[in-house]
Structures are given as C-alpha cells and as structure tokens.
Amino acid sequence: MTTVTSNDVRVLARSRDVDPVLALVGGEIVVVPRAELGEGGRVLCTQETLVRELGGEVDDIEAQLFAGRLTSLIGE
Helix, strand or coil, rough: CCCCCCCHHHHHHHHHCEEEEEEECEEEEEEHHHCCCCCCCEEEEEHHHHHHHHHHCCCCHHHHHHHHHHHHHCCC
C-alpha cells in the first residue's frame, strides 16, 4: 500500500511551484504543479487546502496526522 509521509506533507507546504499538489502518480507520491499533473495522476491535496487547514507552518505532529488522513484517502 502506498503511504503519504509527514515529509511529503512538509514538501507540499514548502513548495514554491505554481499551484502545487500532492498527487499519486503511478504508485508514487509526488509534489508537482497542478498544470504538470499527467493523465492518470490523482490529486490527494492542494497546497491551498493544506494551508487553509493547518496554516503556513506545519509542525511534525500536524504533518504526521495530515499524512495519515491522506493515506486513508488512497484506499477509497
């Protein structure tokens, strides 16, 4: 099973890309600009959503909990 890590969440939070998203692409978790997300890629979370829910600074516990929530979405 593919797992989102707290590091994945932090990478999304810190990304300087235009409209970055955390996505599942070919079984891999990646952070890419939404415009570059290829066919078959699945958006798990946008940076905008992450910032709205957790704020601009994401601590380790928040990142772990959020990663767990995103991992549960993969199985749905």
